[in-house]
Amino acid sequence: MKPFLTLAAALLFVGVTGCEGPFPQSTFEPTTSFAEDLDSLFMMIFWIGMGVFVLVEFGVIYIMIRFRAREGAEDPKPVHGNTMMEIAWTIAPAIIIVFITIPTVQVIWKDANNNPPDALQVQAIGHQWWWEFRYPELGIVTANDLHLPQGRPVSIQLNSADVIHSFWLPRLAGKRDMVLGRNNRLVFTPDSTGEFQGQCAEFCGTSHANMRFKAFVHEAADFDEWAEHFTAAPAPQEELTELEQAGLAAFREIRSPASNSCIACHAVQGVSAGILGPNLNHVGDRSMIAGGLIENTDENLASWLRDPVAIKPGSLMPNIGLSEDEITALVAYLRSLR
Amino acid sequence: MANSHDSGHTQEGPTGLWSWITTTDHKRIGIMYGATAFFFLLVGGLEALLIRTQLAKANNTFVDADTFNQLFTMHGTTMVFLALMPMSAAFFNFIIPLQIGARDVAFPRLNAFSYWVFLLGGIFINASFLIGAAPDAGWFGYANLTSTQFSPGLNVDFWGMGLQILGIASLAAAFNFIATIINMRAPGMKLMRMPVFTWMSFVTQILVVTAFPVITVALVFLMFDRMFGTTFYSPAAGGDLLLWQHLFWLFGHPEVYILILPTMGMVSEVLPTFSRKPLFGYAVVVYSGALIGGIGWAVWSHHMFASGMGAIADTYFAVATMLIAIPTGVKIFNWMATMWGGQIRFTTSMLFAIAFIMMFTIGGISGVMHASAPSDLQQTDTYFIVAHFHYVLFGGAMMGIFSAMYYWWPKVFGKLMSEGLGKVHFWITFVGLNLTFFPMHFIGMLGMPRRVYTYGPELGLESMNYAATLGSFLIGIGTLVMVFNILKTWKGPKQDVGKNPWGAATLEWAISSPPPVYNFSVIPEVRSRLPLWTEDGMSEVPDVPPEPVHVPGGSYWPLVTSFGLVGIFVGAIAKSVPIAAIAAVVLVVGIFKWGYEPFEM
Numbered sequence A: 001m002k003p004f005l006t007l008a009a010a011l012l013f014v015g016v017t018g019c020e021g022p023f024p025q026s027t028f029e030p031t032t033s034f035a036e037d038l039d040s041l042f043m044m045i046f047w048i049g050m051g052v053f054v055l056v057e058f059g060v061i062y063i064m065i066r067f068r069a070r071e072g073a074e075d076p077k078p079v080h081g082n083t084m085m086e087i088a089w090t091i092a093p094a095i096i097i098v099f100i101t102i103p104t105v106q107v108i109w110k111d112a113n114n115n116p117p118d119a120l121q122v123q124a125i126g127h128q129w130w131w132e133f134r135y136p137e138l139g140i141v142t143a144n145d146l147h148l149p150q151g152r153p154v155s156i157q158l159n160s161a162d163v164i165h166s167f168w169l170p171r172l173a174g175k176r177d178m179v180l181g182r183n184n185r186l187v188f189t190p191d192s193t194g195e196f197q198g199q200c201a202e203f204c205g206t207s208h209a210n211m212r213f214k215a216f217v218h219e220a221a222d223f224d225e226w227a228e229h230f231t232a233a234p235a236p237q238e239e240l241t242e243l244e245q246a247g248l249a250a251f252r253e254i255r256s257p258a259s260n261s262c263i264a265c266h267a268v269q270g271v272s273a274g275i276l277g278p279n280l281n282h283v284g285d286r287s288m289i290a291g292g293l294i295e296n297t298d299e300n301l302a303s304w305l306r307d308p309v310a311i312k313p314g315s316l317m318p319n320i321g322l323s324e325d326e327i328t329a330l331v332a333y334l335r336s337l338r
Numbered sequence B: 001m002a003n004s005h006d007s008g009h010t011q012e013g014p015t016g017l018w019s020w021i022t023t024t025d026h027k028r029i030g031i032m033y034g035a036t037a038f039f040f041l042l043v044g045g046l047e048a049l050l051i052r053t054q055l056a057k058a059n060n061t062f063v064d065a066d067t068f069n070q071l072f073t074m075h076g077t078t079m080v081f082l083a084l085m086p087m088s089a090a091f092f093n094f095i096i097p098l099q100i101g102a103r104d105v106a107f108p109r110l111n112a113f114s115y116w117v118f119l120l121g122g123i124f125i126n127a128s129f130l131i132g133a134a135p136d137a138g139w140f141g142y143a144n145l146t147s148t149q150f151s152p153g154l155n156v157d158f159w160g161m162g163l164q165i166l167g168i169a170s171l172a173a174a175f176n177f178i179a180t181i182i183n184m185r186a187p188g189m190k191l192m193r194m195p196v197f198t199w200m201s202f203v204t205q206i207l208v209v210t211a212f213p214v215i216t217v218a219l220v221f222l223m224f225d226r227m228f229g230t231t232f233y234s235p236a237a238g239g240d241l242l243l244w245q246h247l248f249w250l251f252g253h254p255e256v257y258i259l260i261l262p263t264m265g266m267v268s269e270v271l272p273t274f275s276r277k278p279l280f281g282y283a284v285v286v287y288s289g290a291l292i293g294g295i296g297w298a299v300w301s302h303h304m305f306a307s308g309m310g311a312i313a314d315t316y317f318a319v320a321t322m323l324i325a326i327p328t329g330v331k332i333f334n335w336m337a338t339m340w341g342g343q344i345r346f347t348t349s350m351l352f353a354i355a356f357i358m359m360f361t362i363g364g365i366s367g368v369m370h371a372s373a374p375s376d377l378q379q380t381d382t383y384f385i386v387a388h389f390h391y392v393l394f395g396g397a398m399m400g401i402f403s404a405m406y407y408w409w410p411k412v413f414g415k416l417m418s419e420g421l422g423k424v425h426f427w428i429t430f431v432g433l434n435l436t437f438f439p440m441h442f443i444g445m446l447g448m449p450r451r452v453y454t455y456g457p458e459l460g461l462e463s464m465n466y467a468a469t470l471g472s473f474l475i476g477i478g479t480l481v482m483v484f485n486i487l488k489t490w491k492g493p494k495q496d497v498g499k500n501p502w503g504a505a506t507l508e509w510a511i512s513s514p515p516p517v518y519n520f521s522v523i524p525e526v527r528s529r530l531p532l533w534t535e536d537g538m539s540e541v542p543d544v545p546p547e548p549v550h551v552p553g554g555s556y557w558p559l560v561t562s563f564g565l566v567g568i569f570v571g572a573i574a575k576s577v578p579i580a581a582i583a584a585v586v587l588v589v590g591i592f593k594w595g596y597e598p599f600e601m
Helices: A003-012 A033-066 A083-111 A220-231 A242-252 A298-306 A324-336 B017-021 B026-055 B065-100 B108-127 B155-183 B196-228 B241-275 B282-295 B300-307 B311-323 B325-339 B348-371 B373-379 B383-413 B419-445 B462-491 B557-573 B577-596
Strands: A120-127 A130-135 A140-143 A145-149 A154-160 A165-169 A173-178 A184-188 A194-200 A212-218
Touching: A033 A083, A033 A173, A033 A184, A033 B325, A033 B348, A033 B373, A083 B311, A083 B325, A083 B348, A083 B373, A120 A145, A120 A165, A120 A173, A130 A145, A140 A145, A140 A220, A145 A220, A154 A165, A154 A173, A173 A184, A173 B300, A173 B373, A212 A220, A242 A324, A298 A324, B026 B065, B026 B108, B026 B383, B026 B462, B065 B108, B065 B155, B065 B196, B065 B241, B065 B383, B108 B155, B108 B557, B155 B196, B155 B557, B196 B241, B196 B282, B241 B282, B241 B300, B241 B325, B241 B348, B241 B383, B282 B325, B300 B311, B300 B348, B300 B373, B311 B325, B311 B348, B311 B373, B325 B348, B348 B373, B348 B383, B348 B419, B373 B419, B383 B419, B383 B462, B419 B462, B557 B577
Parallel strands: A120 A154, A145 A212
Antiparallel strands: A120 A130, A130 A140, A154 A184, A165 A173, A165 A194, A194 A212
């Protein structure tokens, strides 16, 4: 039943450009019991709605055919109403509503105040237009890649640094808004390992469409390994190659205006403490850069540094006019942060 | 010129451009509303086509991000405030006085004022395109994206002030129609004898006078935040961002019913006429319409299920929202029962009315899907919602307005529109709307959020988006057919359509087409809910007035006053005290002269 809609969608539009999919942000393939609850509510209402749909649509078509005007027919009887029938079709939708309401309310209260004590605490902060993920217990601050352990509840506190964003990870959870001045929360337990895609769902300005992220669910041991690796300090300066050292120098350089300096916004352990842009510890280990928009490769990173606004319109990271040599050095340095 | 003059003996009233500018005749104002709204419908439709062109393929670069954000903001704002609402207003103006047996609305000059303010407000908000600063924060303008910090340009000022201006026009019109419907009914036209269109319009006007003050308050807070540094929507200073959402949707949800209820009234006129049967369960249709309006006030936070309101609020708003399905379902079944046993004539108007039932039902069903708060956590802010409300507002409201247009066109202009072209218009639009909006259900549930100017090919949604774009261009072609039909009818020869070309039952069909300037030569006495289908249902209305009918002349003071009013906002946008001061003087003088002008009914 679940893949029914996915299948229907694929079949319906197969004629246009051929078969499509997979759909990485599909709500029809939940992998947590939370997302499954939402999906099964939807499917239940869908099938009830299908019944109403068939009744009304085919009813109307039947009436159109059967009662079409015919030559020389008598005028129809001027019926003004029928109390019993009208009561019946008032009660019928009311009963259907009851059937939909009960499971709806059950799910609402099941998820209410659900914050298990053993849950992994994560703070997700929406920024124009990228995601900050903090693991207060683990001392990790990262961006655009969300790493989670399999089989353990995760409690994500949702906050915003600026305007309202909405955290949406369809296959693991429904969406919830990130509102400045409020602490919203999403709690779920990832059941399957793998890579999942998410996206901002509340219009948040120019590059709303470019605010994406990935979630990686690991087996418990792999997650611990990831966490240990991510808390390790970057290599000391003397271990860097010459090119990487040049990149570090470019990173540290105070530019004019000072807000154009890398260190004004970005933090690297032992180097700088900026907070406006993504924390760059272990940036070399991340899958995506630029708000989850492009893959983290040397080339992509270079073109990002060359002109961020061209890749992500409205980007708060300006084009600071780096020379090609600086870009090459910076790419080498940033990629070394592993 | 501003003085009243007697034109009681002419059927057509004065002619010429000046007579239109100064008119207070509800019929002419109705036509002007219709023409203006139609123009804005084309503007909003063009914006939709640009949006769909951009989304036809993944990573498209047809328009840039900022342009796209302006387009979808203005598409929503234009369609809601400048196309759908004033199109309904066109029919309120022309049809309501005729349906209740009145010579005009209660306050003819206020009616002219409403129109001029609406026109100037529409120009004001669209003038933003000329300086490249069209509103770009969404038609819902969520705080704090609208703050000066995140939207420093004039874009949001144009939006906020434009909506204030349009709100004044809507409020003035709504008070006018409430007074008209309560006070101006012909003898014997009891409330429960009123045609359903007039009834639904009445409910709509009550929603307008109660809902618009709420958005006015919200917008005043916003403008104070932006212009004078107040902190209503500033969390850093103790403000709450959800305050805006509650105020906006407290207005915004009744607004949906403001858009749909009049069109429910329209199809409730069309379906009986072309089924040759009275409306099934008149009283229940009226009550359920009033109930939809009433419950519509108590469900606003279903737009905010993802905002984290808590389980109690989620439960209440989910249950309250589902309740709306009951009166809505009742209406649909009553419409079907109206057709049952009838002699259905498939005129263009009837086809649109039947399509209304079929398409609106789809929008209603998906509405229940997101009334379930947890289920909505996946649907909200995705294309599923876009599909839902376009089935309600295009498949529903717009189909209803097309139906009404073909239905009342002969009454308004004394000419029938081409049925052949009308059916071409219908079928292209019907196919186009389903091709556009049906795939959007899937696009949303398979992972595409709303209001995105681009999307990656990895979502797997390119072909469905392409289909939706094809559909939107079909709708565009259908609209061109309609424009051609209108022009052809307009330029075409005179016709004699008689008083009642469709054989309808209500009062507006008892007088000539187009109606004389005084509407009814003698105010009729109404003895039936269906006066033209009932033996002795009303007293005689002679074609020639037995004695001269006094008709009030025109006035230009409403126009002057509206210029003063809108001028103040122009001054505010331009940050120019002299402009605002001059405009304020014009406003005061206009109101004063208006007040002391001799003007008799």
